[in-house]
Amino acid sequence: MRILSAGTALPGPAIDTGALARRFGMDGIWEQWVDAFIGTRTRHLAIDLESGQPRQSLADLGETAARAALDRAGLSAQDVDVMVLGTATPDQLMPATVNVIADRLRIDDIPTFQLQSGCSGAVQTFDVAAALLRTGRYRTALVIGGDVIAKHYDVTADLGALPPGELVNYVLFGDGAGAAVLSTLDRPEAPALRAVVTRLSGLDRTPGQVLNWYGQADRSTAQVAPAHEDYKAIEEWVPLLAEQAVEDLLDELGWEREEVDYLLPPQLSVTMTRRITERLDFADAVEVSRVADTGNTGNALLFFQLEQLLADMAAPSRAVAVAVESSKWIRAGLALERGTGPGGDERSERDKRDGGELI
Incomplete structure (x- = not known):
């Protein structure tokens, strides 16, 4: 069983910590704190920081990442036998985001699964997909993982008044999605x-x-x-x-x-x-x-x-x-x-x- 390819997608331009500090009216000490204790230089957000309006959904990002992974594997959507998505932040509770992505890719009549999980959900997609491929009934799985945490941002918030447990979310996270093609096809050059x-x-x-x-x-x-x-x-x-x-x-x-x-x-x-x-x-x-x-x-x-x-x-x-x-x-x-x-x-x-x- 081999990983043939991977693809990713990020929303919008890179936003550095200085831009966040200016948007939320935080002083230079806050920016220094982020650099020292978090260390993240930039992140990409699926909302417009000025208006708070969404720019891209998880389905948007997942579709882009999936297309990139399939292209790199030299496969089409019709070659996919199983789809599994791992996320903590689906676009809606129903319909499942994995099925929205499948529909956009013109994928139908296959098993699809959506796993509700934090960061381990990416690995769990491989666990589920590998178990299904191991049965011999399927050859190729498209696994996807992603999150859009910025949907929880309140761009009008006074960050200086937030407790640390809420404040950290504004600097720790970014939005994005990724996908990989896992297959039993004869591709000996693939890991x-x-x-x-x-x-x-x-x-x-x-x-x-x-x-x-x-x-x-x-x-x-x-x-x-x-x-x-x-x-x-x-x-x-x-x-x-x-x-x-x-x-x-x-x-x-x-x-x-x-x-x-x-x-x-x-x-x-x-x-x-x-x-x-x-x-x-x-x-x-x-x-x-x-x-x-x-x-x-x-x-x-x-x-x-x-x-x-x-x-x-x-x-x-x-x-x-x-x-x-x-x-x-x-x-x-x-x-x-x-x-x-x-x-x-x-x-x-x-x-x-x-x-x-x-x-």
Whole structure:
């Protein structure tokens, strides 16, 4: 089972922290705080900051990313046998955004699934798609991940009056979508998907992130913040869960840390990614990170990392990607391997030694 391609989409122009500070009337100290404790340089938002009006939906971004992934795979929408979308912020509760994207791509009469999850939803799309492809009934899956968190922004808010758990959302996140083509087609040059793990890890743990949806009755009876972060809990638990996800993968595959050539770490923020990477201790691995320029795009970020990895990944080499969902705490990860030889179809000596097989 191989990842043939990846594609991504970002809305609007890049917005730096200075532009955010000017829009919300925050002083230079706030900008310095963002640089020091978050580290994100730019992000892309699916709303117009001046008016608060939406510019692009998750379906818009997902469609663009999916078309890019299919084009790079040399496939058409009619080649897709299964579609899976992972998101925490669907455009509507119904119809499912995955089906809106399918309709735009002219895809019909196939299984489609939408997974409601935070950042681990991107990995969960691969887990579901791989399980379906493994049955032999399907050959090619289109997996998509993305989020549009800016829909929760109040552009009239006085950020200076917001508690930290709400304020952080204005600087931590960006909007975007990504897609990948996973297939059992004979493409030996494409990286093999060796393992996928997703584990719920939230027993007795308070949610670290909450996103609220409102009905008419909710709006009239309660004033509840649409989004809230317990960033201290996230700082405490995400590095630990990322380490556990790595151990899950390495134990399942029998790989050693020094045999991993590329690390795709969780992308909460630049600062958090640095802490997590240091803890994971892949001293010889090349880090593939995009969060500094895109912001935390939730379920899209893994696809931005995969897009870069597929362009740069040498043969032979191994890669490990990790994602953590901090609402009710899910640890997740996947492992890829690109073989050696002119077409990438010969397994490396260490792979022959390990006796690894494609999943």
